Amino acid sequence: MxxxxxxxxxxxxxxxxxxxxxxxxxxxxxxxxxxxxxxxxxxxxxxxxxxxxxxxxxxxxxHRSYDEKTIIEILDYQVKNNLNNTQLANHFKLSRNTVTKWRKHFKNRHLHSIQG
Structure with missing residues (x-):
């Protein structure tokens, strides 16, 4: 549901x-x-x-939680702004481990290619 x-x-x-x-x-x-x-x-x-x-x-x-749409929006922001994982994590106040986990999980689920 x-x-x-x-x-x-x-x-x-x-x-x-x-x-x-x-x-x-x-x-x-x-x-x-x-x-x-x-x-x-x-x-x-x-x-x-x-x-x-x-x-x-x-x-x-x-205590923040992110839905799939928001995670993809954050990962797209990374690509559009040519940020590495550390820069993205700092910008959105996330851990680098969270960003890495999201990239692995969502690598085939959004339109823009994620840079390595």
């Missing part, structure tokens, strides 16, 4: 309206998308809440 995603548009629209209406314009391009990806959710969180202290940031990173 397919897991249903939360309605991120509604959730973040409500958060912006109630907590920080001044950030509405900055968030509008993401909220106007037909489908909001997990990476979009991360971007919205950064816009709305900013970067918290280091301890909170580490805790939040440990």
């Amino acid at each position: 397919e897991r249903k995603q939360p309605n991120y548009k509604l959730i973040y629209s409500d958060i912006i309206s109630i907590k920080c209406p001044g950030k509405k314009e900055e968030c509008r391009p993401i909220l106007n998308k037909e489908v909001i990806s997990i990476l979009d959710v991360i971007r919205l969180n950064l816009i709305i809440f900013g970067i918290r202290d280091k301890e909170t940031q580490i805790f939040n990173q440990k």
Whole structure:
């Protein structure tokens, strides 16, 4: 059975309206998308809440999960920007082992060829 995603548009629209209406314009391009990806959710969180202290940031990173579409989007970002695994891991605050595991698992599942 397919897991249903939360309605991120509604959730973040409500958060912006109630907590920080001044950030509405900055968030509008993401909220106007037909489908909001997990990476979009991360971007919205950064816009709305900013970067918290280091301890909170580490805790939040440990509890993130990525769906297949998002992983492929991240791996495509690597190819488009000609990044090695370390650079990609640093950019998205992932471990290098995670990136390596994803590359092995998804090497035949996305459109762009992954550079070695």
